[in-house]
Amino acid sequence: MQITRQADYALRAVKYLARLAPGEKASTSAIAADQCIPPSFLAKIISQLSIAELIHTARGAHGGVFLSRTAAEISILDVVEAIDGPIIINECTTNPSACSFSSDCALHDLWCNIRSELITKLKKTTFSQIA
Numbered sequence: 001m002q003i004t005r006q007a008d009y010a011l012r013a014v015k016y017l018a019r020l021a022p023g024e025k026a027s028t029s030a031i032a033a034d035q036c037i038p039p040s041f042l043a044k045i046i047s048q049l050s051i052a053e054l055i056h057t058a059r060g061a062h063g064g065v066f067l068s069r070t071a072a073e074i075s076i077l078d079v080v081e082a083i084d085g086p087i088i089i090n091e092c093t094t095n096p097s098a099c100s101f102s103s104d105c106a107l108h109d110l111w112c113n114i115r116s117e118l119i120t121k122l123k124k125t126t127f128s129q130i131a
């Protein structure tokens with residue numbers, strides 16, 4: 001399993017925002033430059049994070065981007081799922097009937113356990129821990 005480049009950039013952008021003082025805003029150009037994210041790609045990411053209500057954006061002279069909650073309230077899982085969607089690992093972990101071997105599959109329980117452990121770890125890791 002590999003997260004997308006878009007999710008990686010989103011994680012870096014949120015980490016950048018998590019390092020700001022409470023109430024401080026950052027411009028997308030500052031985030032892009034500091035985190036080596038192509039500005040046009042970051043604009044799409046910012047939009048997705050805003051739709052997921054993980055960040056807020058403000059226009060104007062005193063505008064910018066900022067976290068919608070504290071860094072301690074935003075998990076790695078929140079950001080990854082906002083960009084890439086749910087963690088699945090294998091289709092059978094969310095839809096057992098999708099597999100013709102579901103009644104006799106030696107791997108199904110393994111995939112389900114790995115998915116569960118990964119989700120738990122990503123959910124427990126917040127941006128206050130990594131910022």
